[in-house]
Amino acid sequence: MALNNAAVLEKNRGRFAKAEENYNRALEAEKEASGRSLRTLNNLGSLLRTRGQYKEAVEKYEQAIQTARKMGDSRAEGDVLIRIAEVFSDWGETTKLSRALRTHSKFLPKQVLPLTERIRLLQTCTWTRNE
Numbered sequence: 001m002a003l004n005n006a007a008v009l010e011k012n013r014g015r016f017a018k019a020e021e022n023y024n025r026a027l028e029a030e031k032e033a034s035g036r037s038l039r040t041l042n043n044l045g046s047l048l049r050t051r052g053q054y055k056e057a058v059e060k061y062e063q064a065i066q067t068a069r070k071m072g073d074s075r076a077e078g079d080v081l082i083r084i085a086e087v088f089s090d091w092g093e094t095t096k097l098s099r100a101l102r103t104h105s106k107f108l109p110k111q112v113l114p115l116t117e118r119i120r121l122l123q124t125c126t127w128t129r130n131e
Contacts, residue, residue, distance in 0.1 A: 003022050003023075003025050003026035003029060004022070004023065004026040004036070004039060004040045004043060006022045007019045007020075007021075007022035007023040007026060007040075007043060007044075007047075008043060010022060011043075011046075011047050011050070016047060016050070016051050019047050020044065020047060020048075023040055023043060023044040023047065024044070026040045027040050027041065027044070037067055038064055038067045038068055038071065038073075038076060041060050041061070041063050041064035041067060042060075042061070042064050042079075042080065042083065044060045045057045045058075045060035045061040045064065045080075045083060045087075046083070048060060049083075049086070049087050049090065054087050054088075054090065054091040054093075057087050058084055058087055058088070058096075061080050061083050061084045061087065062084070064076075064080045065077055065080045065081065065084075068080060
């Protein structure tokens with residue numbers, strides 16, 4: 001947990017390389033603690049997105065989805081799905097965004113991804129495609 005917190009501080013200070021190093025060290029230390037590694041994977045995905053490393057961000061978020069599934073936490077899975085959609089939107093990858101939504105949303109109960117959030121994600125696809 002301390003390494004994850006240190007990474008957050010480094011990210012906030014703009015020291016992205018050091019933040020990434022701390023996140024990776026935290027993941028190594030958290031291999032057996034799914035809940036903590038889920039948080040670290042999300043944080044690392046966010047850092048990579050901030051740095052414009054979209055492919056790597058999606059990879060971390062995909063790992064976070066797998067961790068959430070192992071934990072049986074469909075709400076966390078839905079939250080990560082939204083983050084993936086935001087990365088694809090930033091990246092301008094509407095085809096991958098649509099594919100990710102189709103792939104992951106079928107595993108989520110409807111109440112996890114409310115209608116308003118689904119509409120927002122679909123609008124994101126449309127806005128990106130029209131730009």
